[in-house]
Amino acid sequence: MAPPSDLTLTEKVKFAFSSPRNFHEAITLRSAKSIFINEDLVPSPPERWTWTAWSYLAYWWSESWNVSTWSLGSSLIALGLSIGNALVVILFANILSAIVIVFNGFAAARYHIGYPVLARATFGMYGHYFFVAIRAILGIIWGGVQLYFEGQFISIILRCIFPSWATMHNPIPAAQGITIQVLIGFIIAFIFTIPFMLIHTTKIHYLFSVKSFVMPLAGLGIVIWATKANGGVSSEAISVPTVKTSTAVFAFNIIAQFNAVMGSNSALIVTVPDLARYARTPRDQIIGQLLGLPMSILCCAFGVITTSAVQNMWGEAYWNPYDLLNGILDQTYSSKSRAGVFFAAASFAFATLGTSIACNIVPFAADVTCMLPRYMNIIRGQFMCLIIAFAITPWHILTSAPTFLNFLGGYSIFQGSVVSIMLVDYFFVRRGNFDLRAMYDGSSSSKYYYTWGVNWRSIIAFVAGFVVPLPGFVGSFGTVTVSTAAARIFNLGWEMSFLFGGLVYWVLCLVFKVPGQEDCQRPWGEMVHDEWTLPGSESSANSLGGIEMPGEVEDYEKKSSEQGVHVNVV
Template identity: 65%
Template sequence: MPSSEGQVSNWKRFRHAFSSPSAFHNALRLKSSTSFLINEDLLPSPISRQTWTIWSFFAYWWSESWNVSTWSVGASLIALGATIRDALLVVFFANLLSAVVIVLNGRAAARYHVGYPVLSRVSFGIYGQYFVVVLRSILGIIWGGVQLYFEGQFISVCLRCIFPGWERIPNGIPASQHITTQVMVGFFLAFLFTIPFLFVHTSRIQHLFSVKSVVMPLAGLGIVIWATTSNGGVSSGALATTATKSSVSVFAWGIVSQFNSVMGANSALLVTVPDLARYSKTKNAQLWGQLISLPIGQTICAAFGVITTSAVLSMWGEAYWNPYDLLNGILDHSYSSKARAGVFFASACFAFATLGTSIACNFIPFAADVTCLLPKYINIVRGQLLCLIIAFAIVPWRIVATANGFLNFLSGYSIFQGPVVAIMLVDYFIIRHGNLSMSNIFTAAPHARYHYFHGFNLRAFGAFVVGFLLPLPGFAASFGHTIGSAATHMYSLGWVLSFLMGGLSYWLFCVVFKVPGDDGRHSFEALVVEANETVIEGSVVDGGSSIVDGEGSLPDKEARVKTEIA
């Protein structure tokens, strides 16, 4: 039978891979990589992988809105001094701005079907791309570990519902480490449960988010109904009365800082949304699917978190600012069969939702990015597994030990992401009018237009420095240094300030020092069709060659084979 022959063949290849060091090395190498700029996940996505529809993007962002961070952020903002109304308005408008930036930054990927590492070559240079890719990859690892920790918390709660003696297991881990033996076991199980999903390519993983987009809101609604029913109402003023009152000026800057915290939570995705938008089935699928779902979904999820935290505070006199503490609190107050069943269902849903968030926001972007670092050995599937292994090795529970520490973490790294996305937007929409040259993107030839100065676009790097320089003193102050009020206020502006300064300075640099090429002389996106035809003509199925040869130079037109990329 063909299936048996295929299994035998796979087994023979597996055995042969371990027959010698050279055989193992050949097994690791990707045949699709013909140069350091190319493999199957760096080249434009073929039609067979352009599978994401409007619903796919809507389900992705709607499902992504339902996560621990969003549930916690509204209650955390109130605990730090905002009212319920102010907190929800901050969440809504920050996510509305995020959705607009996401749509704009996804435009180039939806038209040219390439991801963030490839598009960053246009703005930062053939070699300059590595800097911004590593910058984003580090965040993917950190957030991957954080989400893995969240998932472990929920798995631990599920085990507590099943085994009455779960909490009585001796804990030999010091309290200063902010983790227990039970959660450590859950953390390890989360690692194991994540592995099978990482073997699915990004172009086929959208169904996971469709399931999550239905399951998680129902679980969140169930928690809200339980909290309000048990409390006899919403008790919307409970959290507000615990907030510290302050002057108008302090409160206003506090709101700005909280807005920046929400942007900080989204900042990494704003940069790497091309890694998803490249699979858009039509040019506008990513537009409508992303613009609507993110602000609405995140606001509803944050509202559920606020309502639940407020009701529980009214009942028990304690504010649980994250859902896994809340679920453990429910079991502390009642370990009845009914409570255990409800908490198990909610915890399992949150664990599944956190798994989806981790894959969507960390493993996929990290994997798509690091393909450019070692294209001969790493594709998206291998990159996802690599991210999981590294994320498992860090200690993410220290990042989320307190509400203040959590928000400081979100605010801090965003000042380095704001300039990157601003530079990419200005470069695509203003400088190049949406026109890119595929042949120049995939060549390292010195005369190519994206080679710039020895492979680095100094305009982009200068703008990047200008962008993060103003809020940088405030970022340093978050580690214990003393600064003035002006620096503190600039840091409160964080992402917005770095975004505006980075984009404006890049535009000025490009006005003074013209970029090479004539992309900006054509009407908007006039060269899209021509670029896509060039890719198709210059590709060979399973042949390992592409629109550039192994030396990174353009092949003769006569040697091109017109077919779809495998």
């Protein structure tokens, strides 16, 4: 039997560990009515529509202030580009990313469901599990890497406090790829992150509101210090002499870097439905996300300016912020420099925490909730991601697996087609019409069951998308020689995957009609199903799949109608 709801926390713990059966009952979610339904998989009720236009703007603006964005200009300048031209390439890549992000968040903002549920309509009631699982695996890996980066900044903070920190005896062998200082920082980062795992996605936007103020101030402080100490920018200091090449080779190098920026944003593009589902109105996610990401150019500019000034002073380019902050302490360990580095390192540690939560922990939590709905919700999933990310010892990935890192760097060719297929399915095939009830119905008669639970059209399109740049991707490992054409196609990997995946899916759906074709004939954006009652419910009065909905039904109908979504809760 399930534990009584009026028990205290201590009594619940005693009940859970009183027997194996009681433990199972204690961890089972009461909201899990089937393998497709629990409290975080159903459409979010109005009380959870908490993200406003400012929330999304603050999120993307704050998210741009991170380690990778700060050092983004390094590879472009290494090609011989001027600072101005490098920033233009980054700006246009982020503008394109922002446009795709807005479109990918549109369905989630209107129907208030996340990526795992949206994927059911496109890939099938069972086919979607593959695309959910691969995103979850990446979330763990990059979550661990971000936790390691956070630990490095915490180590710098401790170095500012304790003069002997840098010279402390390191008993860890060099082959392990980590020092005792960074290991301590990594453990502290893990402990510091734990409280944030208790915050649901509906409330985590407050974190980014704070970050949107703190990080720009820290970046501004660093760039002011660097230019003042150097007596100017000294942009020629980071000009890299390059071997003269043909116009075509130079152009494809630029394209490769443009694609690299798109690739670095690809995880954010796929993840956005898990945030957009909590939008107060669809317009909020459009305005906030369209403006926020392109503003990241300021962080890139600060990184380039700081690096140029520091290289002119010390003769070394510190592109990574943690190398820069350690370099400052190496050059001068005065009370003034320690205070400045302390604030900067604390800000970057906080920024890295936010990046990890938004890009890795939240998506993983949504994915594992989909795969284990009887036992996992968003909060539990966040804790699970943090624990596994800590356990994988991510420094081994960074120091001992260059081939694996190269794979992760080119992984965007697999993500591009996923996004385009889902966009084509929603905007062109379904014409903005999804049947919510069918998204929670795993029977063979379900509209989204397709063939054995898999939409073979989307699978073929997914393969077609990544097959085009695949030869160049294989050649990027250096073990196989590929043609120049294949390498250049890979330089457009994300764009090629996006284009071919979506195009093939559209053609297949035109030739082989999808089930529920009558939905596509409805006016664009009309809700297909008038009842929010889902399979497995015993009562449809005020519930989703038997899950009691907080708030008044009338309020839900009112808020839905204000968005142009016709809902009749019966």
